[in-house]
Amino acid sequence: MKDIQLKQLFVSTDDYTGKEIIIRGWVRTNRSSNKFGFVEINDGSYFKSVQVVYEEAFISNFDEIAKAPISAALCVTGELVLTPESKQPFEIKAREVIVEAGSHADYPLQKKRHSLEFLREIAHLRPRSNTFSAVFRVRSLVAYAIHQFFQENNFVYVHTPIITGSDAEGAGEMFRVTTLDLDKLPRAESGKIDYSQDFFGKETNLTVSGQLEAETFALAFRNVYTFGPTFRAENSNTARHASEFWMIEPEVAFADIHDNMALAESMIKYIINYTLEHALEEMKFFNEFIDKGLLDRLNNIVSNDFARVTYTEAVDILSKAEKEFQFPVKWGIDLQTEHERYLTEEIYRKPVFVTDYPKEIKAFYMRLNEDGKTVAAMDLLVPGVGEIIGGSQREERYDHLVNRINELGLNEQDYWWYLDLRKYGGVKHAGYGLGFERIIMYITGMSNIRDVLPFPRTPKTAEF
Amino acid sequence: MKDIQLKQLFVSTDDYTGKEIIIRGWVRTNRSSNKFGFVEINDGSYFKSVQVVYEEAFISNFDEIAKAPISAALCVTGELVLTPESKQPFEIKAREVIVEAGSHADYPLQKKRHSLEFLREIAHLRPRSNTFSAVFRVRSLVAYAIHQFFQENNFVYVHTPIITGSDAEGAGEMFRVTTLDLDKLPRAESGKIDYSQDFFGKETNLTVSGQLEAETFALAFRNVYTFGPTFRAENSNTARHASEFWMIEPEVAFADIHDNMALAESMIKYIINYTLEHALEEMKFFNEFIDKGLLDRLNNIVSNDFARVTYTEAVDILSKAEKEFQFPVKWGIDLQTEHERYLTEEIYRKPVFVTDYPKEIKAFYMRLNEDGKTVAAMDLLVPGVGEIIGGSQREERYDHLVNRINELGLNEQDYWWYLDLRKYGGVKHAGYGLGFERIIMYITGMSNIRDVLPFPRTPKTAEF
Numbered sequence: 012m013k014d015i016q017l018k019q020l021f022v023s024t025d026d027y028t029g030k031e032i033i034i035r036g037w038v039r040t041n042r043s044s045n046k047f048g049f050v051e052i053n054d055g056s057y058f059k060s061v062q063v064v065y066e067e068a069f070i071s072n073f074d075e076i077a078k079a080p081i082s083a084a085l086c087v088t089g090e091l092v093l094t095p096e097s098k099q100p101f102e103i104k105a106r107e108v109i110v111e112a113g114s115h116a117d118y119p120l121q122k123k124r125h126s127l128e129f130l131r132e133i134a135h136l137r138p139r140s141n142t143f144s145a146v147f148r149v150r151s152l153v154a155y156a157i158h159q160f161f162q163e164n165n166f167v168y169v170h171t172p173i174i175t176g177s178d179a180e181g182a183g184e185m186f187r188v189t190t191l192d193l194d195k196l197p198r199a200e201s202g203k204i205d206y207s208q209d210f211f212g213k214e215t216n217l218t219v220s221g222q223l224e225a226e227t228f229a230l231a232f233r234n235v236y237t238f239g240p241t242f243r244a245e246n247s248n249t250a251r252h253a254s255e256f257w258m259i260e261p262e263v264a265f266a267d268i269h270d271n272m273a274l275a276e277s278m279i280k281y282i283i284n285y286t287l288e289h290a291l292e293e294m295k296f297f298n299e300f301i302d303k304g305l306l307d308r309l310n311n312i313v314s315n316d317f318a319r320v321t322y323t324e325a326v327d328i329l330s331k332a333e334k335e336f337q338f339p340v341k342w343g344i345d346l347q348t349e350h351e352r353y354l355t356e357e358i359y360r361k362p363v364f365v366t367d368y369p370k371e372i373k374a375f376y377m378r379l380n381e382d383g384k385t386v387a388a389m390d391l392l393v394p395g396v397g398e399i400i401g402g403s404q405r406e407e408r409y410d411h412l413v414n415r416i417n418e419l420g421l422n423e424q425d426y427w428w429y430l431d432l433r434k435y436g437g438v439k440h441a442g443y444g445l446g447f448e449r450i451i452m453y454i455t456g457m458s459n460i461r462d463v464l465p466f467p468r469t470p471k472t473a474e475f
Numbered sequence: 476m477k478d479i480q481l482k483q484l485f486v487s488t489d490d491y492t493g494k495e496i497i498i499r500g501w502v503r504t505n506r507s508s509n510k511f512g513f514v515e516i517n518d519g520s521y522f523k524s525v526q527v528v529y530e531e532a533f534i535s536n537f538d539e540i541a542k543a544p545i546s547a548a549l550c551v552t553g554e555l556v557l558t559p560e561s562k563q564p565f566e567i568k569a570r571e572v573i574v575e576a577g578s579h580a581d582y583p584l585q586k587k588r589h590s591l592e593f594l595r596e597i598a599h600l601r602p603r604s605n606t607f608s609a610v611f612r613v614r615s616l617v618a619y620a621i622h623q624f625f626q627e628n629n630f631v632y633v634h635t636p637i638i639t640g641s642d643a644e645g646a647g648e649m650f651r652v653t654t655l656d657l658d659k660l661p662r663a664e665s666g667k668i669d670y671s672q673d674f675f676g677k678e679t680n681l682t683v684s685g686q687l688e689a690e691t692f693a694l695a696f697r698n699v700y701t702f703g704p705t706f707r708a709e710n711s712n713t714a715r716h717a718s719e720f721w722m723i724e725p726e727v728a729f730a731d732i733h734d735n736m737a738l739a740e741s742m743i744k745y746i747i748n749y750t751l752e753h754a755l756e757e758m759k760f761f762n763e764f765i766d767k768g769l770l771d772r773l774n775n776i777v778s779n780d781f782a783r784v785t786y787t788e789a790v791d792i793l794s795k796a797e798k799e800f801q802f803p804v805k806w807g808i809d810l811q812t813e814h815e816r817y818l819t820e821e822i823y824r825k826p827v828f829v830t831d832y833p834k835e836i837k838a839f840y841m842r843l844n845e846d847g848k849t850v851a852a853m854d855l856l857v858p859g860v861g862e863i864i865g866g867s868q869r870e871e872r873y874d875h876l877v878n879r880i881n882e883l884g885l886n887e888q889d890y891w892w893y894l895d896l897r898k899y900g901g902v903k904h905a906g907y908g909l910g911f912e913r914i915i916m917y918i919t920g921m922s923n924i925r926d927v928l929p930f931p932r933t934p935k936t937a938e939f
Contacts, residue, residue, distance in 0.1 A: 014729070016697065018629055035729045037900045055696035055728070056629055082900040084729075111729075112871070112902045135688075135892040136899070138695035147692070151632040158622050165482055165520055168615040172930045173637070173704045174650070174681075174719050176937035186638070186674070188650050188681065190708045193660060193668055204657055210650070210708055210718070211937035217638075217652065224599075224930060224939060228611070231602035232519035233480065240637045240703065244654045244674055254674070255638055264519070265478070265499045265548075265575075407576070428599040428939055435600070436501045436546040438576045466636045466688060473640035473675035475688060475892055 012088075018057040020091065024101055027091045034061065034103065035086045035111065037139070040122060043077040050076070050108075052085055055138075058145060058292040063087050065105040076108045081121060082139065084112040127462055134466050134475055142301070145293035146463055149286060150451050156285035157238060157259055157447075160278055166234040166261065171221025173240065176213050177425065184244040185216035186254075217242040222260050222442060223376075223429050226405065229262035229440050230432050236261040238447075246470050250459040253448065255468040262442035268378075268387040268404040271441035272319065272364050275391055275400050278445075279362070280313045286454055287313075302456025308394065309454065311361065318363035322346075322385065325354055325365050332357075345372045348397050355392040362393045375415045376429075377403040378439075389443070396453050402443020409433040476552075482521040484555065488565055491555045498525065498567065499550045499575065501603070504586060507541040514540070516549055519602075522609060522756040527551050529569040540572045545585060546603065548576040591926055598930050598939055606765070609757035610927055613750060614915050620749035621702060621723055621911075624742055630698040630725065635685025637704065640677050641889065648708040649680035650718075681706040686724050686906060687840070687893050690869065693726035693904050694896050700725040702911075710934050714923040715860075717912065719932040726906035732842075732851040732868040735905035736783065736828050739855055739864050742909075743826070744777045750918055751777075766920025772858065773918065775825065782827035786810075786849065789818055789829050796821075809836045810854075812861050819856040826857045839879045840893075841867040842903075853907070860917050866907020873897040 014033040019026075036054035043049070046067050053060040063085075067073040079085060089105040119133050120140060130137040137143040161168065174188050190210040191197065197205040206214050221237040228235040237260040244254065261274065287294060287309065298305045320328070329340040329350055334357070338347045346354075346365070355363050367385040370377070377386035391400035406412045412433055416423055423430070451463040461467040466475045478497040483490075500518035507513070510531050517524040527549075531537040543549060553569040583597050584604060594601040601607040625632065638652050654674040655661065661669040670678050685701040692699040701724040708718065725738060751758060751773065762769045784792070793804040793814055798821070802811045810818075810829070819827050831849040834841070841850035855864035870876045876897055880887055887894070915927040925931040930939045 016629065035902075055631075056698065084900045084902045112900050114899045118899050135691040135895060136695075138692055144695065147633065148631055148696070150634075151626075151630075154632050154634075155622055155626045158619055162615075162619045165480065166615075167519075167612055168618050169611065169929055170614075170618075170704070170721060172719065172932060172937070172939070174706075174932050174937055177939060184654070186652050186654060187657070188652060189657075190648070190650060191657075193651070193653075193655075193657065196657060210710075210934060211932070212935040213937070215937050227599040227939075228602055228929065231600075231608065232612070234520065240634070242638075246674075255636065257634060431599060435578045435582050436548045436576050438499075438548045465633055465692065468636060468638050468675070470674060471676040473636070473638055473677070473679050475636070475641060475691075 014086070016056040017054050017059070017061055020061065020101070021057050021059060024091070024093075028093055028101070029090065031088065031090050031106070032103070033086065033088050034063075035084065036061070038079050038081050038083045038085060038114075041077070041079055041081070048073070048077050050079065050085065052087070055144070058141075058148065058290075058296070059099075062099055062102040063089065063105050063108070064102055065108055069106060070108055072108065075110060079110060080114045080116065080118065082114040082118050083110060085109065086111050127459065131461055131467070138465075141296065143462075145290075145296050146451070146455055146457060147465065149290050149293050149455055150463060152286055152289050153282055153451060153454060154238070154447070156282045156289075157278070159285070160281045161234075161236045161261065164234065166236045167228065167232040169221075169225060169228045169235050169237055170239060171218065171224040171237050171260075173218050174211070174215050175218045176211055176215045177223070185219060186242050186244045188215045188217060219243060220258070220260065220444065222262065222444065225260050225262040225442065226432060226440065227428070229264045229442065230436065230438070233264045234261070235263075248470055250461075251449070251452075253460045253464055253467050253469055256460070256464070257447035259445040259447060260442060262440065264438055264440045266404075266441045267439055268366060268389055268441055271402055271404065271443060272317075272366075272389055275364075275389075275402065275443055275445075276317045276362075279391075279450075282450065283309050283313050283454065297456050305456045312393075315361055317391070318359040318361060319366065320354070320359075320363060321366050322368045325350075328358060329353065343369050343371065351390075351392045351397045352394075355397070356394045360394065362391055365390050365392060373403070375419050375421065376405050376412070378406045379411055379415070387441075391443075393453060396449060399449045399453060400443050400445050402441065404439065404441040407433060407437045407439050409437065478550070480520040481518050481523070481525055484525065484565070485521050485523060488555070488557075492557055492565070493554065495552065495554050495570070496567070497550065497552050498527075499548065500525070502543050502545050502547045502549060502578075504545070505541070505543055512537070512541050514543065514549065516551070519608070522605075522612065522754075522760065523563075526563055526566040527553065527569050527572070528566055529572055533570055534572055536572065539574060543574060544578045544580065544582065546578040546582050547574060549573065550575050591923065595925055595931070602929075605760065607926075609754075609760050610915070610919055610921060611929065613754050613757050613919055614927060616750055616753050617746055617915060617918060618702070618911070620746045620753075621742070623749070624745045625698075625700045625725065628698065630700045631692065631696040633685075633689060633692045633699050633701055634703060635682065635688040635701050635724075637682050638675070638679050639682045640675055640679045641687070649683060650706050650708045652679045652681060683707060684722070684724065684908065686726065686908065689724050689726040689906065690896060690904065691892070693728045693906065694900065694902070697728045698725075699727075712934055714925075715913070715916075717924045717928055717931050717933055720924070720928070721911035723909040723911060724906060726904065728902055728904045730868075730905045731903055732830060732853055732905055735866055735868065735907060736781075736830075736853055739828075739853075739866065739907055739909075740781045740826075743781075743855075743864075743914075746914065747773050747777050747918065761920050769920045776857075779825055781855070782823040782825060783830065784818070784823075784827060785830050786832045789814075792822060793817065807833050807835065815854075815856045815861045816858075819861070820858045824858065826855055829854050829856060837867070839883050839885065840869050840876070842870045843875055843879070851905075855907075857917060860913060863913045863917060864907050864909050866905065868903065868905040871897060871901045871903050873901070
C-alpha cells in the first residue's frame with residue numbers, strides 16, 4: 012500500500028474516512044501515559060500536523076514509540092477517524108507504527124519559542140518550524156503565482172545573464188567574477204592586471220538588473236518578463252537589504268507608463284489573491300502570530316484601486332504636512348523612506364504610484380517628459396514597506412537617449428546594442444522591477460529580509 | 476479602441492471576423508505595386524505573422540507605407556477578412572496605417588538565410604527571427620511546464636544560494652566572487668591573501684549545484700525542487716557546455732531510487748506533452764527546418780515506458796556489442812558519450828535509465844548498495860543527446876556518509892549541517908538534476924547550447 016501525504020488527508024478527508032491508510036512524517040510532539048500515546052506528525056506536505064493515537068493494546072512496540080523524540084520519522088498504518096468534538100478535524104488510530112529514522116537528544120528545535128536570530132543560525136533546520144514552514148511555502152506559491160500571471164497573459168519568460176561583461180547598468184556596486192589566480196595575477200607590460208587572461212577575456216561582474224537585456228526581448232516578443240537572482244555588493248546591514256535577492260522584471264512593447272501601472276496593479280492583486288486562496292492556513296498563522304491586521308490589509312488592497320500621484324503633487328502634499336520630517340522636502344530631492352511611508356500610510360492608506368520624477372534623480376534610460384524636467388518614472392509605495400516596485404517608460408528616441416548618455420558621462424560605445432533597439436523599430440515600451448523578497452515580506456508580515464530567504468547572503472555572511 | 480494582440484486573432488478568429496480592429500507589430504515583409512500592397516507584420520505574441528492588405532484607394536499615406544522597411548513598426552486599423560483560398564486563414568484589409576517607428580536600411584536581419592554563428596553576434600536582435608522566436612518561446616513554455624508539474628504535485632520551490640561559501644559540493648571548477656580590489660589585495664602577516672576582508676569575510680564562489688541545500692528543505696517539506704542558474708568554470712568549448720546554465724533539482728524525502736526514476740520519467744513526459752500542446756506551430760517549424768523526425772521522436776517518448784538497466788548489465792551489453800568503441804569497455808570505467816548513445820540509440824531506441832554505478836566514479840553523497848561496490852545512482856540517457864539527468868538516492872546513514880567523506884579526503888567539518896540532516900530524522904531521500912538547456916535542445920532539435928540561451932556565456936565570451 013502506498014503512503015498518503017498529509018495534504019491529501021486534509022483536502023480530501025472524506026475519501027479516507029474510516030479507511031486504513033499509511034502516512035509518514037516527523038514527530039512534532041509526543042506524549043503518553045502507560046496505556047495511550049498521542050503523537051503529532053507532520054510530513055511537510057501541509058502546514059498542519061496530524062494527530063496519531065497509539066495504544067499499548069494494539070502496538071507491539073508501544074515503549075519504543077512512546078520514547079520517539081521530536082524530529083524522529085515514523086511510518087504509521089492506521090484508520091482515519093473523524094473527531095468532530097476536537098480542535099483537529101480527524102486523527103489516526105494506529106495499528107502499526109515503525110520508526111523510520113531516529114533523532115538525537117540534542118536536536119536544536121525543541122518545542123519552545125526560539126528567536127528568529129537563533130533560527131537563522133540553523134537555517135538548515137528552521138524550515139521545520141511553523142514560522143518558516145509557512146514562510147517558505149508562501150515564497151514558493153508566490154513565485155508560482157507570478158509565473159502563472161505572466162504566462163496567462165502570454166508573456167515570454169527570459170533568462171537574462173547572471174554574469175555580465177556589460178558595464179551598462181550602472182546601478183550600484185557589483186561583485187567581481189573571476190578565475191584568475193589572485194596569488195599570481197597576470198600583468199600586462201603597463202603593470203596593469205591583464206584581464207584578457209581571465210575566463211571571459213575581460214572584466215566580469217554579477218548582474219544588478221536584467222532590464223536592458225529584457226528590452227531586447229520585449230522588442231521581439233512584445234510581452235516578456237525576467238525572474239532571477241540579482242546582486243548588490245553594498246555594505247548595508249539593514250532589515251530590508253540582502254546581497255543576493257530575486258527580482259521580477261516585466262517589459263512590454265507598445266506600452267506607456269499608464270499601461271505599466273495597470274500591469275503592476277493587476278499583478279500585485281493577482282499574487283495576493285492567489286496566496287490567500289492557496290495558503291490560507293499559513294496566512295491565518297501570520298495574521299495571528301506575526302502581524303495582526305495582515306489579512307485586513309491584504310483584503311483592503313485587492314478590493315481597492317491603487318492611488319496615483321505625480322512627484323510634483325507629492326512634494327506639495329509633503330510640504331504642507333503637519334509632520335516634522337528628518338529630511339526637509341523640496342522639489343528635486345529624492346523621496347526618503349519617511350516621506351514614502353507618510354504618503355502611503357497617512358495620506359492614501361493604500362498602495363500609491365508616484366510618477367514623473369525629476370530626471371536628475373532617475374536612471375538615464377527613462378523617457379523624458381514634455382516639460383524637459385521630469386521623466387516617465389513610476390514607483391509603487393505600499394503601507395508598511397515603502398517602495399516595492401520601481402519602473403518607467405523607456406526612452407525610445409535615439410537622439411534623446413544618446414544625449415542623456417553623454418550628459419551623464421557614460422560611454423556611448425558600451426551601449427551599442429541598447430542603442431540599436433532605437434534604430435530598428437524602436438517603439439515605445441515600459442517595464443518595472445519587483446523585488447521578490449519585498450513582496451514576500453509584504454505578504455507574510457515578516458520584517459527582516461533574512462527571514463524570507465532560504466540561505467541569506469549579507470555582508471560577512473555566506474553560510475551553508 | 477484598444478489594439479488586439481496577434482495571438483488572440485489566431486486563437487479566437489471568429490470573434491473578430493468582419494470586425495474593425497487595431498493591431499500593432501513589426502514589418503517582416505512588404506511588397507507593393509502602384510495600387511496595392513501586402514505587408515506581413517508580427518508583434519511577437521504569436522509565432523505566425525498577419526498579412527495586411529493596403530490599397531492606394533483607401534490609404535492616404537500609401538507611398539510611405541509602401542516604403543516601410545523590414546522591422547519598422549506599424550499600427551494598422553482595418554477589417555479582419557477570412558481567406559479560405561489562401562495559405563493564411565485570414566488577412567486585414569487596412570483602412571488606416573500609421574508608422575509607429577521606422578528602421579534604418581542597415582538592419583542586419585534582412586529577409587534571407589543567416590548562419591546561426593552570425594545570429595549569435597546579434598543576440599539582441601535574433602529573437603526577431605523565426606528560429607529564435609520559436610526557440611525562446613519554447614524555452615519559456617518549458618520553464619513554466621516544469622513549475623506547473625512540480626506545483627501540481629505539491630512540491631515547494633526553493634531558491635538555493637547562488638553565491639556559496641561552502642566548498643562542500645566539489646563538482647568541478649568554480650568562479651570566484653569577490654569585492655577585493657585586485658590591485659591592492661589585503662595580506663595577512665603570513666603573506667597570504669586576507670579573505671577575512673572580503674565582502675563575505677571568506678572565500679566565496681558561484682554555485683555548481685543547489686542539491687545539498689535542497690536536501691535540507693526536502694527533510695522539512697518532503698517534496699521540493701530548485702530551478703536556478705548554476706556555473707562551471709571549465710574551459711571546454713563544446714556544443715553542449717556553457718559556463719552559465721539553468722538547472723532543475725527536485726529532492727524528495729521518503730523516496731528511493733525507484734521513486735526517483737518514476738518522478739523523472741513523468742516529469743519528462745509532462746514537459747513534452749505541455750510543449751506539444753502549447754507550441755504546436757513552433758514544434759512544426761522545428762520538425763520542418765531544424766530536425767526532421769523530431770515530432771516522431773517526441774511522440775514516441777511520451778507513449779512508451781523508459782527502459783531501465785543496471786550499469787553492470789550495460790557494461791555486459793557494451794562488451795558484447797559488434798561496434799568498435801574508441802574507449803574500451805570494462806567494469807569500473809565511466810561511460811563515455813559513445814557508450815551512452817549506443818545504449819539509448821542502438822539498443823533501446825528510447826530513453827533509458829542506467830543505475831547502480833561503481834561508487835568510485837560517483838559522488839560521495841550517493842547511497843552505498845548492499846554489494847558494497849555500487850551506489851544507488853541513476854542517469855537518464857536519451858537518443859540524440861546522451862545524458863540529460865543525473866541523480867541518486869542519497870546516503871542517509873550517518874556512519875556510512877562520514878566514512879565516505881573521510882575516504883575521499885574531504886573535510887568533515889565543512890559538512891556539519893549536511894551531516895546534521897542524518898542525525899535528526901534523516902529518512903531515505905532521493906533527487907536528481909536536469910540540465911535545463913539540455914532538455915530545450917532535446918525538445919527543439921537545436922544542436923548548440925549557444926542557440927538555446929538568450930545571451931550565452933562560454934570561455935572568452937560574455938557579450939551583452
